[in-house]
Amino acid sequence: MTSTQKKYKKWRSGESLPIVTDLVDPRPRRLVKFLNDYRLLSATASSSVGYTEEAGAALAGPIVRVQLNRLPHKILRLPLDVLVERYDQGFLARTPDLPLYGYGEDRMEAIDMLKREIESLFDDLLENDHLGVEWLNIKRFLQERIGS
Amino acid sequence: MKKHGFSTHEHRRCCEAKLGIDFVRTGNASHGWFKKNKLRIRRITVLEGKHLIGKGLQKSMASQLGLTTDQFDDLLGCSLKKEEYEEILRGYGMM
Numbered sequence: 001m002t003s004t005q006k007k008y009k010k011w012r013s014g015e016s017l018p019i020v021t022d023l024v025d026p027r028p029r030r031l032v033k034f035l036n037d038y039r040l041l042s043a044t045a046s047s048s049v050g051y052t053e054e055a056g057a058a059l060a061g062p063i064v065r066v067q068l069n070r071l072p073h074k075i076l077r078l079p080l081d082v083l084v085e086r087y088d089q090g091f092l093a094r095t096p097d098l099p100l101y102g103y104g105e106d107r108m109e110a111i112d113m114l115k116r117e118i119e120s121l122f123d124d125l126l127e128n129d130h131l132g133v134e135w136l137n138i139k140r141f142l143q144e145r146i147g148s
Numbered sequence: 149m150k151k152h153g154f155s156t157h158e159h160r161r162c163c164e165a166k167l168g169i170d171f172v173r174t175g176n177a178s179h180g181w182f183k184k185n186k187l188r189i190r191r192i193t194v195l196e197g198k199h200l201i202g203k204g205l206q207k208s209m210a211s212q213l214g215l216t217t218d219q220f221d222d223l224l225g226c227s228l229k230k231e232e233y234e235e236i237l238r239g240y241g242m243m
Binding site: 085099101103113124128131 | 174175176177179183186187188189191193195202203205208209211212242243
């Protein structure tokens with residue numbers, strides 16, 4: 001019998017009142033899952049997901065601010081701010097810097113669509129020179145941010 | 149009488165027929181450019197499928213075309229013509 005089990009047995013029998021943390025480790029075994037389930041995650045792994053969430057954003061309200069770190073096939077030199085909010089039956093992801101949106105049944109799906117949209121817009125702008133002033137500015141903005 | 153709610157299919161068909169936008173599919177959505185004299189003016193993304201589009205999504209699509217939700221409704225409901233749309237863009241300095 002381990003010392004913790006002994007202490008627990010002692011406590012159950014009413015012999016002593018041990019400190020709670022001695023009895024059971026209060027930390028969840030699957031920390032990331034726990035934080036995700038309870039929407040407490042302050043920063044997701046950018047290498048696997050491609051975006052980071054602002055600390056406490058999930059608890060802040062209906063609009064969550066995240067930062068995009070990479071696109072499906074390209075890397076961002078500077079992160080892009082994205083706002084995700086619940087809309088209708090799904091989630092809408094928008095970036096204040098670009099006239100694009102992503103829509104999905106969950107936040108991740110909406111962000112993924114927005115990432116594809118940004119990449120497809122960037123490719124469109126690179127392929128074409130017949131662009132209005134607004135799009136020339138957006139092209140310059142994206143060229144500064146997107147690496148290969 | 150104004151129709152309440154348009155499907156993704158109707159949005160796409162209207163953009164193709166009235167504004168001459170050609171769509172290209174990317175994943176679960178399609179995007180296309182509104183052009184004037186080969187110059188790319190506005191870019192719109194329409195989801196694939198035939199489901200109804202809610203207010204939130206419609207607002208995003210309207211702003212992509214440089215319109216308010218009401219103007220976009222008029223465009224879909226056939227009361228706003230291409231020439232009037234171009235006039236609106238000119239008014240905002242987008243053309």
